[in-house]
Amino acid sequence: MNLSATAIAHPNIALAKYWGKTAFGYNLPAVPSLSVTLAGMATRTTVSFDESLAADQLVLNGEPSAGETLARVSGLLDRVRARAGKHGLRARVDSKNDFPTASGLASSASAFAALAVAAARAAELELDAAALSDLARRTSVSAARSVLGGFVTLRAGVEGDEVLPAEQLAPPAHWDVAIVVAVTREGPKDVGSSEGMKHTMKTSPYTGAWVERAPALFERVRAGVLAKDLAAIGPAVEQSALMMHAAAIAADPGILYFSGATVEAIAAVRRMRKDGLEGYLTIDAGPHVKVLTRGSDAERVAETMRSVPGVLRTIVARPGPGAHVEP
Numbered sequence: 001m002n003l004s005a006t007a008i009a010h011p012n013i014a015l016a017k018y019w020g021k022t023a024f025g026y027n028l029p030a031v032p033s034l035s036v037t038l039a040g041m042a043t044r045t046t047v048s049f050d051e052s053l054a055a056d057q058l059v060l061n062g063e064p065s066a067g068e069t070l071a072r073v074s075g076l077l078d079r080v081r082a083r084a085g086k087h088g089l090r091a092r093v094d095s096k097n098d099f100p101t102a103s104g105l106a107s108s109a110s111a112f113a114a115l116a117v118a119a120a121r122a123a124e125l126e127l128d129a130a131a132l133s134d135l136a137r138r139t140s141v142s143a144a145r146s147v148l149g150g151f152v153t154l155r156a157g158v159e160g161d162e163v164l165p166a167e168q169l170a171p172p173a174h175w176d177v178a179i180v181v182a183v184t185r186e187g188p189k190d191v192g193s194s195e196g197m198k199h200t201m202k203t204s205p206y207t208g209a210w211v212e213r214a215p216a217l218f219e220r221v222r223a224g225v226l227a228k229d230l231a232a233i234g235p236a237v238e239q240s241a242l243m244m245h246a247a248a249i250a251a252d253p254g255i256l257y258f259s260g261a262t263v264e265a266i267a268a269v270r271r272m273r274k275d276g277l278e279g280y281l282t283i284d285a286g287p288h289v290k291v292l293t294r295g296s297d298a299e300r301v302a303e304t305m306r307s308v309p310g311v312l313r314t315i316v317a318r319p320g321p322g323a324h325v326e327p
């Protein structure tokens, strides 16, 4: 019996941000989000259930890993074991990113999407994309989105939700856009997303405004993606990111993910637009700035961003597929 499978998943970038969980339910987002799953960068994860193992084992990018990360992995494996009726069976998990962890691209999204797909297949569970997305969401909300390809939405959790999967809004070929990542630091971030959003929700006086206004921004982004209208979507994309950061900055104590280079890059994007090159920024839980632009403008935007003081390098990413089992 070969209870082993390998899956590939790609990172995603949210154009309408998720930040904060609901007070009820299990790991449910407080606001709706919309993301683009990216091609070109991938996590490749192999899960092997093995009767001879006494405990789950995790190897991350070639190094044995334990503690909090292994506990999160085991949490997802426990759900798979419970569904498959394989309670006593431990697993070996081997996961590799082909992109650097400090690249400004969330590795937890692709990591837990790949883990969900590989673990379900290895346990011989027949789960559809919605069930796999819900499984990933229970460990990391953004991972629910990486299960699907192209343009992906995830609604906010409501009281009574038992399952909450992400859904594909449009396939990768729907719209020729690119995300230019301006990398401003090589190294780990200060405050992790889960911790940062929890602290924001608990202590920021702007939490109410964020949770109240995020759905309208999400709707604008959703309509703009469907209409392939960059000028319509852009201001909402920027406001979603800046409002999320404003809420975090106003927490007690404030969480500031920006560096000096982040601020320089924000100014550069605005200057670039004035000069006629259209691109809109978004920023995640780190100092890197990501610019949404037309596919045909991507290289020119990347060149502009590389000239910004403090920008170390750029990565050009385009819409890509959802998570899948490696044949």
Ligand code: 2P0
Pocket (backbone or CB within 6 Å): 013, 014, 016, 017, 018, 019, 033, 106, 108, 109, 139, 140, 141, 142, 143, 193, 194, 195, 283, 284, 285
């Ligand atoms: C997003 N981020 O929508 C937002 C914007 C970061 C900033 O989703 O606690 O790793 O595992 O659900 O998904 C990163 O948070 O947090 C994230 P958990 P997650 O992409």
